[in-house]
Amino acid sequence: ACDSTDFIFSLTDSPVTLKILQSWAPRVSHYFDKESYTYVGHQIVIQESIEHYGAVVWPGALALSQYLESNQEQFNLKDKKVLEIGAGTGLVSIVACILGAYVTATDLPEVLENLSYNISKNTQNMNMHKPEVRKLVWGEGLHEDFPLSTYHYDFILASDVVYHHAALEALLATMVYFCKPGTVLLWANKFRFTADYEFLEKLGNILNTMILAEFPESDVKLLKVTVREN
Ligand SMILES: C[S@@+](CC[C@H](N)C(=O)[O-])C[C@H]1O[C@@H](n2cnc3c(N)ncnc32)[C@H](O)[C@@H]1O
Numbered sequence: 001a002c003d004s005t006d007f008i009f010s011l012t013d014s015p016v017t018l019k020i021l022q023s024w025a026p027r028v029s030h031y032f033d034k035e036s037y038t039y040v041g042h043q044i045v046i047q048e049s050i051e052h053y054g055a056v057v058w059p060g061a062l063a064l065s066q067y068l069e070s071n072q073e074q075f076n077l078k079d080k081k082v083l084e085i086g087a088g089t090g091l092v093s094i095v096a097c098i099l100g101a102y103v104t105a106t107d108l109p110e111v112l113e114n115l116s117y118n119i120s121k122n123t124q125n126m127n128m129h130k131p132e133v134r135k136l137v138w139g140e141g142l143h144e145d146f147p148l149s150t151y152h153y154d155f156i157l158a159s160d161v162v163y164h165h166a167a168l169e170a171l172l173a174t175m176v177y178f179c180k181p182g183t184v185l186l187w188a189n190k191f192r193f194t195a196d197y198e199f200l201e202k203l204g205n206i207l208n209t210m211i212l213a214e215f216p217e218s219d220v221k222l223l224k225v226t227v228r229e230n
Pocket residue numbers: 053054055056057058059060061062085086087088089107108111136137138158159160161163165167170
């Protein structure tokens with residue numbers, strides 16, 4: 001999926017192709033591709049978009065989906081409260097729904113339309129808890145929008161939320177905010193830059209971090225993060 005996006009972006013270097021893409025724009029809208037995945041015996045069709053980082057499926061989402069499917073006994077999501085941060089296209093949240101969780105999928109406002117579309121398309125008319133899609137901008141309004149007196153999550157899911165962006169401090173604060181006693185944060189990320197390892201180190205200074213799995217073919221590491229017991 002990412003390759004197709006790169007292809008479109010690189011094509012825009014050519015003025016001729018750019019003209020063709022522009023003339024397409026009003027008719028094809030900004031959605032350009034659908035990808036199909038199978039997890040837990042369900043076919044999941046994901047609509048992707050060329051408009052935003054969160055609108056394509058990243059390798060961390062594939063790793064986390066595969067891990068949740070293969071480790072259902074160790075991490076049983078049935079009837080558990082699950083929050084996904086930076087949910088993007090919603091693949092991981094959909095897998096969590098299929099596994100029986102009460103899911104809240106969150107992301108930036110501009111991503112929510114495509115996220116809601118994918119989640120409702122893949123979960124409607126199915127015998128599962130109805131998922132919720134909400135805005136959650138890292139570090140913003142958490143006490144107001146997700147007060148801890150009301151919201152306690154069994155699992156926080158996050159895939160490829162650490163990449164080259166300016167919100168890493170806010171992301172760290174968000175992970176720490178939601179990671180309370182009894183909560184397991186499952187974070188899958190492709191490790192590319194020094195900043196990724198620095199983020200892991202900072203997280204490890206505050207919470208318990210443990211590598212659960214590595215996916216060498218995609219450089220993804222999957223970590224279990226929990227609160228430190230004194
Ligand atoms: C690299 S994408 C990964 C998407 C998806 N989790 C996946 O693995 O396919 C990063 C996601 O984080 C979201 N994001 C980036 N900055 C954010 C912020 N400040 N607050 C909330 N979400 C943010 C993006 O919108 C995007 O959906």
